[in-house]
Amino acid sequence: MSMPRIAYFPDSFHEVNGVAHTSRNFVAYAERQGLPFLCVRASAGAHTQRCATAQAGELRTLDLRRSALAVRMEKDLRFDPLFWRYGQEMSRQLRTFRPDVIHITGPSELGIFGAYFAWKHGVKLAASWHTNLHEYAARRLAWFSRRLPLESAARLESSVEAGALATIVRFYKQAKVLYAPNAELCAMLEQRTGRPCNLMQRGVDTGLFRPSRRTRGDDGAFVLGYVGRLSIEKNVELLVRVERELAVMGVSGVRLLIVGHGDEEAMLRRELRHADFTGVLRGEALATAYANMDALVFPSHTDTFGNVVLEALASGVPAVVTPDGGPKYIVRDGETGFVVPDEGFAGAIATLAADCVRLKRMRAAARAYALGCSWDAVFDQVVAAYGVERGPAMGTAGNARNGLTA
Numbered sequence: 001m002s003m004p005r006i007a008y009f010p011d012s013f014h015e016v017n018g019v020a021h022t023s024r025n026f027v028a029y030a031e032r033q034g035l036p037f038l039c040v041r042a043s044a045g046a047h048t049q050r051c052a053t054a055q056a057g058e059l060r061t062l063d064l065r066r067s068a069l070a071v072r073m074e075k076d077l078r079f080d081p082l083f084w085r086y087g088q089e090m091s092r093q094l095r096t097f098r099p100d101v102i103h104i105t106g107p108s109e110l111g112i113f114g115a116y117f118a119w120k121h122g123v124k125l126a127a128s129w130h131t132n133l134h135e136y137a138a139r140r141l142a143w144f145s146r147r148l149p150l151e152s153a154a155r156l157e158s159s160v161e162a163g164a165l166a167t168i169v170r171f172y173k174q175a176k177v178l179y180a181p182n183a184e185l186c187a188m189l190e191q192r193t194g195r196p197c198n199l200m201q202r203g204v205d206t207g208l209f210r211p212s213r214r215t216r217g218d219d220g221a222f223v224l225g226y227v228g229r230l231s232i233e234k235n236v237e238l239l240v241r242v243e244r245e246l247a248v249m250g251v252s253g254v255r256l257l258i259v260g261h262g263d264e265e266a267m268l269r270r271e272l273r274h275a276d277f278t279g280v281l282r283g284e285a286l287a288t289a290y291a292n293m294d295a296l297v298f299p300s301h302t303d304t305f306g307n308v309v310l311e312a313l314a315s316g317v318p319a320v321v322t323p324d325g326g327p328k329y330i331v332r333d334g335e336t337g338f339v340v341p342d343e344g345f346a347g348a349i350a351t352l353a354a355d356c357v358r359l360k361r362m363r364a365a366a367r368a369y370a371l372g373c374s375w376d377a378v379f380d381q382v383v384a385a386y387g388v389e390r391g392p393a394m395g396t397a398g399n400a401r402n403g404l405t406a
Contacts, residue, residue, distance in 0.1 A: 003033075003034075003035055003036060003383075004035075004036075004100040004101055004383065004386050004388045005036040005037075005038075005097065005098060005099045005100045005101075006030070006035060006036065006037050006038070006099060006100070006101055006103060006383070006386075007038045007040065007094060007097060007099035007101070007102045007103070007114070007117075007123075008023070008026060008027075008037065008038065008039045008040070008102075008103045009040050009041075009102065009103070009104045009105070009110040009111060009113065009114030010022075010023035010026075010039070010041055010104075010105045010110060011105045011106045011108035011110055011111060011130070011131075012077060012105075012108075013039070013041035013042070013043075014041070014043055015077050016229075016260070016280050016282075017077070017229065018130060018131070018202075018303070018304075018305060018306075018307045019105055019106070019130045019131065021202075021307050022130065022202060022307070023039070023041070023105070025203065025375045025379075026039075026379060026382075027039050027059070027061070028375070029375055029376060029379040030059055031059050032376070033376075034058065035058065035059075035383070036058040036097075037058065037059050037060070038060045038061075038062070038093060038094070038097045038099065039059075039060070039061045039062070040061075040062045040064070040090060040093065040110065040113075040114070041061070041062070041063055041064070041110065042063075042064050042065070042066050042080065042083070042108075042109070042110060043063045043064065043065050043066065053093070060093070060097060062089070062090070062093050064083070064086045064089075064090075066078055066080040066083070067080050067082045067083075067085075069081060069082055070082075079108060079109055080109050081109075083109035083110075083113065086113075087113070090113060090117065091117065094117055094121070099123055100123070100124065100386075100388045101123065101124045101125070101126055101386045101388055102114050102115075102117060102118040102123050102124070102125050102126070103125075103126040103127070103128065103386075104125070104126070104127050104128075104175075105127070105128050105130050106127075106129070106130060106131060107168060107171045111127075111171075115127075115171070115174050115175075118174075119174070124176050124177070124386070124387075124388060125174060125175045125176055126175055126176065126177045126178070126179070126385075126386060127171075127172050127174070127175035127177075127178055127179070128178070128179035128180070128200050128382075129172065129178065129179065129180040129181070129185055129189060129304065130181065130304060130305075131304060169189070169192045169193060172189065172193055172195075173192075173193040173194075173195065175193075175195060176195065177195065177196060177198065177385060177386060177387065178190075178193065178195050178196065178197040178198070179197065179198050179199070179200035179382060179385070180197055180198075180199065180200065180304065181199070181200055181201055181202065181304045181305035181326050182199070182201075182304060182305065182325075182326040182329050183199065183329070185197075185304060185326075186198070186199060198381065198382070198385040199381070200378065200381075200382055201305065201373075201378055202305050202307050202310055202373075202375075202378065203310075203373050203374050203375030203376070203377065203378045203379075204307075204310045204311055204313075204314045204370050204373050204374075204375075205314075205375075206314045206370055206371055206373075208283070208284070208287050209287050209290060209291075209311045209312075209314035209315045209370070210287070210291070210314065210315060210316070210367075211291055211315060211316030211363065211367060212291070213284070213287050213288045213290075213291035213315070214288075214291040214292055214316075215288060215291070215292060216292045220253055221253050221254070221255050222251075222253050222254045222255070222294050222295075222352075222353045223255050223256075223257050223292060223293050223294045223295075224242075224254055224255070224256050224257070224293070224294065224295055224296075224297055224349060225256070225257045225258075225259065225289070225290065225293035225295070225296045225297070225312070225317070226239060226256065226257070226258050226259065226260070226296070226297055226298070226299075227259040227260060227286075227289075227290070227296065227298075227308040227311070227312070228259075228260050228298070228300070228308055229260055229261070229262040230258070230260050230261060230262030230263065230264040230265045230268060231262040231263055231264055232263070232264060233300070233302050234262075234264075234299070234300045234302070234303075235299040235300050235301055235302075235322075235342070236262075236264050236268060236299065237264070237267070238299035238342055238345060239256060239258075239268065239272065239275075239297065239299065240267075240268065240271040240272060241342075241345075241346075242297065242299075242345050242346050242349065243256065243272055243273065243274065243275075245345075245346035246346050246349060246350060249346060249347075249350055251346075251349070251350045251353055251354075253353075254274065254349075254353065255274045255275065255276065256272055256274060256275040256276070257275075257276050257278070257289060257292070257293060258272075258275055258276065258277045258278065259278050259279075259280070259281050259286065259289055260279075260280060261279055261280055265277070286311075287311075287315065290311055290312055290314075290315035290317055291315045291316070291317070293312070293315070293317045294317070294352070294353075294359065295317060295318050295319070295320060295337075295349060295352050295359075296308070296309065296312035296317050296318070296319040296320070296337075297319075297320050297345060297349065298319055298320070298321045298322075298327055299321075299322060299342065299345065300321075300322065300325060300327070301322050301324040301325060302324075302325055303325045303326055303327060304325060304326045305326035305327070305329075305330070306321065306325070306326050306327035306330055309321060309327045309330050309331065310330055310370060310373060312366070313330070313331075313336055313337075313366040313367065313369055313370040314366075314367065314370035314371075314373075315366075315367075316363040316364070316366055316367045317363065317366060318331075318336055318337040318338075318352065318359070318362040318363060318365075318366050319331050319336070319337040319338075319366075320337055320338045320340065320345055320348045320349060321337065321338075321339055321340075322339070322340070322341065322342065323339050323340070323341060327339075332365070332369065335362065335365050336362060336365045336366040336369050337362065337366065338351075
């Protein structure tokens with residue numbers, strides 16, 4: 001079977017976030033399927049080589065270290081204004097690999113270069129939307145806008161969000177085919193860009209994340225978990241409000257298990273009375289943490305999908321999420337968790353804590369739902385939507401036309 005040759009330029013790969021998690025699984029999928037695949041990605045480690053390449057069959061990787069002048073965007077994510085110094089090396093790798101499609105994940109330095117090379121060499125450009133950067137931009141103004149009168153603050157945040165969205169949409173309009181993790185975002189992109197948009201949801205490793213990893217006995221506690229960045233756009237301050245409201249409601253024995261790091265960690269450590277902080281966890285340690293929860297609380301209004309929600313469900317843990325963004329498409333309200341506004345979180349959690357029969361039923365339903373999700377099914381659809389196929393002879397001719405011959 002002929003397969004497209006894919007050059008993938010992810011915003012994030014080695015970090016701890018949804019884009020990185022999806023990107024690592026895309027590479028793993030390409031390896032399983034024998035796809036011709038080049039992954040060009042950035043690294044920040046001081047001990048990584050400046051420019052490292054690797055090849056295993058038709059799977060190739062190019063790791064490019066960010067410079068010391070890279071601007072901090074998040075605790076473990078940066079934007080390098082000097083990334084242009086790798087331009088010749090990236091171009092050389094692309095000429096050697098001869099892709100049929102270049103796939104980018106956003107307006108990072110990697111995404112900008114991916115879009116440029118697709119334009120320069122006439123290669124089809126695909127772009128997937130993973131993060132609502134326009135909403136992040138508005139929420140990051142909170143340190144300033146909270147000092148303004150309410151109406152002025154609302155106008156400022158709305159103006160910044162609208163301007164950021166318009167700029168990002170112009171960037172995505174360069175692509176011929178688009179992807180987004182939920183139907184709401186797909187509809188927005190199709191309307192604003194005039195390009196077709198396909199669903200690119202997320203899968204989960206149900207072998208790693210499973211209820212049998214639970215190590216807690218009957219300790220009488222109700223463990224309420226949160227997994228993700230501890231940052232303002234994740235609405236983590238709601239965790240403090242929930243703990244206080246549960247106490248007022250007389251719900252006792254609740255402990256919070258906070259997995260992750262970020263700028264709001266100091267505030268949470270100061271304000272939460274019954275919480276354990278693990279920092280970032282990966283692999284089996286993360287899977288065990290999920291399984292030891294009784295419910296996951298995910299208060300974000302900005303997430304486009306919510307990988308951690310799906311991982312919790314796979315672990316047999318019902319989730320409480322907001323009616324905004326992607327998580328509402330994962331959780332079946334009243335069956336695998338609850339979809340409620342901020343003011344409903346404490347009530348939903350109190351319901352679970354008080355009704356062990358309903359909690360047990362939700363745990364089983366959550367696991368059953370997750371068993372129907374797989375990464376292979378997700379990426380099969382992504383590759384099919386590229387709309388390009390090639391065999392060896394066809395590929396050589398095609399790339400001679402678009403200028404990517406070696």
